[in-house]
Amino acid sequence: MATLDGTGGKDIVKVVFEVRACVEKGEMRVTGNTASLGKWNVYNSVKMDRSTEHENIWSVEVVVPVDSLIQYRYVVTRGELGGAFTIVSLETFPEPRAHTCLKSTSVQTLRGEYEVSEAGQSHTGDGWLVSTSELHLQLGTLGSALSISDHPPDTRYLLTIHPFSIKQNKTVDCSPCKAKLLSRTEGDCVTFDLADGGCPYNQQTNLVIFTTESVDFQDTGFSVDVYRIESDCTPPLPIPLSSASKVGRASLFPRQYLGDQTSGQVTLTVFSHLHELLPIGTLSLSFLLIHPVRELPLLHSTKHTYSNCWRQHKRMLHIGHRGLGDSHHPQLKATETENTIASLKMAGNYGADYVEFDVHLTRDHVPVVYHNFLVATTLAREGFFSGELYAMEVKDLTLHQLQSLKLDNSHASGEEVEIPCNCSNKCCCSNKTCCSDNTCCSSSIREIEHEEKRKFPTLENVFHGVPPSLGFNIEVKYPLPERAKDGTVGENYDCFDCNDMADTILKVVDHHAGDRMVIFSCFNPDMCTVLRRKQSKYPVMFLTACLNPIYDDPLDVRAHTMHDAMMHVTAEKLSGIVADSYIFLEDPHLIKVVKERGIVLFSWGDTNNDSATVEMQANAGVDAVICDCIDKAYARARQ
Template identity: 30%
Template sequence: MQRWFYLEEHKKQKIIPSKKMSLQQSFKVREVTLRDWIFSVSAPDVRPGEKVFLTGSTVELGEWDFNKLVSLEQLSASDLWTKTIKIPNIGDVLYRYVICVITEENTVNIRYWETNIHPRLIKESALHPGEDKFGEYDDKRNISTGWLTTQTLVQFKFANNPLKLKSRLNTRLMNIKVTPVKLSFGMESHLDDSSLSTDTMDVEVPAGVFVEVSTLGNDTSVCRLKVQEQFGREYRPNDILLVNVTTPNHLGLAYLVDFYSYSSRASTEDPPCHIGYTYILPNMFKLSEGTLELPVTCNVKHRPLGTVNFDYLIIHPLPEKLCDLQVSFAKHWDPTWTGLEVGHRGLGASFKTKEGNSIRENTIASLKKAAASGADLLEFDVQLSKDMIPVIYHDYHVCISMKRKKEVEHTEMLELPVKDLTLEHLQKLKVYHLVEGRNHEILFFDEDLEEHQPFPTLEDVLRNIDLHVGFNIELKWTMEMGDGTFELNNPFDMNTYVDKILEVVLKHAGERRIVFSGFNPDICTMVRQKQNKYPVMFLTIGITNKYPAYRDPRCLSIPAAVQHAVSSDILGVVVHTEDLLRDPTQVKLATDAGLVIFCWGDDNNDKNTIKRLKEMGLHAVIYDKLDQYTTKEIKESIFLVEARDSQRELMRLAALDVLPTTESSTTVHTLPESTNRPFLDLSLRNKIQEGSTATSLESLASSVNPRSEGIDKNLKRNRNLVTNTDKDYQVKEQRNYFRDLFTAGDNSKELPKKSRQNNKE
């Protein structure tokens, strides 16, 4: 079973016994010394400008901090990178390899890194280093792209047939190429006349800047990001061409857009002809997202040929460093997590129909009720109040009551955007749902109860809902409709909006399983690029008559959504069930692309449909009234069951580690290779020290033997002894305790007198 989080290992020079221990409990102090270890890795796909680095759990390896990476040295004329580094002689050492670019500003641009849930391991007993292969170990290959640490991502989106050229060129297929150009007006060295040229094709990309492209269209083989070709990427009618430029200084770059086309008389070996160009200057970017329409100029005569229309997206890194290289779940999904049950807005939408749920949607009460009914994940909507506090609410607008002048009884409802009210207004004023306001019918009268109040904050929800229930957090962001109107004119900058939500989650989520989702494809791309910890899924309406269509072609069908998910390197898609029931083969389309697939929609509110969707291979089904429609016999989250099993296994292996190898214990010491016991030591030490609720020995002891009330004190007294202390002392202090614990089971009366006495202490 996979564990989601591993806490950081800190190097200690001495192991000092607790002051509470008696003299009889004293043990030998082991000095921590350092030994040389040769790290070697074969990395055949390193590009020019990139280097291989090392990160790990010790001070010498940078303690997973991307600002403290250890640079390896490449052996000449080979793919081998190596370096000798000192590591502690006590305890296991964990590490990963990272491919990065160090920019001119001496900042780190993470290109690729190893993302197996379990890092590489050097056992304390290991004597001889071996040669690693980048991304491959434990019979797995997991390599992920990096996230934005200090650099910025500028994305250009060419869609909906963006080129409008003179009639003689309109029928030609065009290649589009974007080249970053460094701006340094007044700072260039002197150029003689011979160096001046009107040729725009020979422009050198600045150091530390990368340009990658993907095409979303009929050919699924080109939807993954790849390095831009010499003459750009061909744009076909109805394609979506995405160009990603990663740069350490986006304000110091202009962007040259070249257009190429092949002559009708050209052979297959002839290069395309340069037709025209345009420039994009950084001062044209007013917000994080927008649309530009620029003239296309003829390369030879410098006359206008037409125009090009495209959207842009600028993604900045998080202002605060909240991610490291210890572990990533951005592309992780356990194979056993299938058919998960997700509570829609908690226990369900309460204003859609007359038979709406009896508990107000998106409240702590609704979320708690769904969790108690066995939900594996809880889906809810997050947006910002006027004072930029993430709150839980679905609709963009609310109603407040007004009284007419000179009329005492009659009231009117005024609709206001949620974004125009502060958190205090939202929580203290009498507000109504749009349905209540328009129908003049009040549906809920329980707002005096704290947990039933609308607009709980995201932080409150993270703190108040059982940690073993996962969250599917949908980020509400306005979308442009097919007719050019918007769902809402949002005043927030998209980067600021996403930063505020991610900051709360990264600081307060703890070990909770979290999946982000959103209908806006740019929001999904932004969340993925800003952090490396949590997975992202793209919500899509697909083909339907129930809802009006969006303008963005990535939102119009499941195949388009799948290609966007692949291009953005996110976990998967959340599709409309109506689309799936019409064409179930689309489930395989997503899974064959390596994606996780959820589904949503009113069709899900039926037990038979839920069962059918699970049989189709859906990883999760989002539906209302989970307390009524759940198919679970035992109403528990799958993550709670896993945590309990993990705790029991952790305790069992801990007991084995302290038992001597005697005739009676030989059989239990012979463990299968899959138990991965070497990784246990670090996990035990770190988990126990942090008091994790999901895997701590204290919480496990109570679940294994709930009537042994003194176990917590026993374990806290010995919490630093599992891996760091002398083995003789471990045997003396813990052998009987753990052996008796697992022999007794839940019957504390069967414990020997000494063990029962220890528990009472």
């Protein structure tokens, strides 16, 4: 037998990988655990050939080591490596396909089917961005997007979008635009190519998202043509333009969506179809530009992927809220300080399956674990509380500054306040030997804390300080614009660019997660989309409180109701929803509605500290609950 480089001098055998797959746009590849299959690196995967006799049959011949367990997956890609290359979809079995190739003189053929489903669950999922950026142009996420003179609010529109180059004689270098039609009433989404038709838009019931990909959007603008649908019938999507009358056009230029921030809002003027210089209305768009993140060998490995596969457990899982629980809860104050390594470990010791914690970026771009957006600080003199508080955002302080703060709960306000030590020597604030006379430190913070009890631990240290058997639910702390109940603008925070923040956190996870199970979650719908499009290894869950009366109302309608949440999860291929459990006390039937859609469902909130509420959710099929006092909760579950 011959040998092959990369097999360690072992004998080899020829294997034909053959798969039946309906691929309209793109090509099939196979990737696996041997050198000839690319070592799970999709960039080194093997391109398959389409059969000339059967267009849905793809095959390729590869040499592999004899008597070795061959593991592999099939992947659908579009474009060429080194250019505009995209991973369209891939197999998401919990474990890859496997076959032991025995010594043989004949060629062995491994046949299979792509897009296999079991018990109604698909085992293929969307891939991630590789070399192209993806632009989302969203209508209706912040309310009514289209306002045309003399048109009533319930007018039904038809929209088309076309890219154009702002430079003469230059071709447009982006993929054909796709449309996502999101139904707020059904909680569903339909994705389709626009081709020669348009996308219907009813401002009272729908959202519309246009998407396209490009290596460089620098010279690309977009024209949005607005039509009015005259008839009541709705033909199959896309709707032919002949069924509507043209109203006008709005244009989006690169300078309006390319800048320091890759997400934002822009209002365009709609000009009349009959008189091109006559403004007749406005079109409000939210834009989201998602860039690929490179050099993530763990997250971009095709060996394991969990984003489209949630293992069904014999019981509902328990997730420790901020570790062992909220340190400031008036009735259930945790025995360990929340969001510290000590609290996370203790939750695991008491039986938590996962621990949930919040991750921010510091001013020097270090991911740290802390709950609030703000830190209340005061100028301390000789360790005495000055009484005057200064609220600072976590993102405005460096890691050193944050970890130099000490918690003091002794003042009259009862709020958590960070007291900076003004000692010039190495003292307890830096976890070193305290200065000789201790005058710099108040009695409440004089004691040296153990590293595991330190506030603001880095995400990297948390990965290394907590046993790998304990799963992590990482809530990415990205603000969601809100409005107070009285109609005024709520408390909104500045933030890092969503791509920069996601990339920084993903790189830490890639380098330090190892075999640990990780789940991402966020209240901001766009950040959920960003996290999902940059990787497909770990599940991304959409956090929502809906319109809970005790919180300010989110401006983004995707966070208003459970049907809105389902709509967003379906549109962006997220894994599931993490909902405030008060919603299920108001309407328990919603649990069944979500689960029938195949959506993973977690819950959070103070009501999860009530055993009867948790038991109701367990019986109804909720997959996991996030709660305080995990020691008591898990003890009840075992009973």
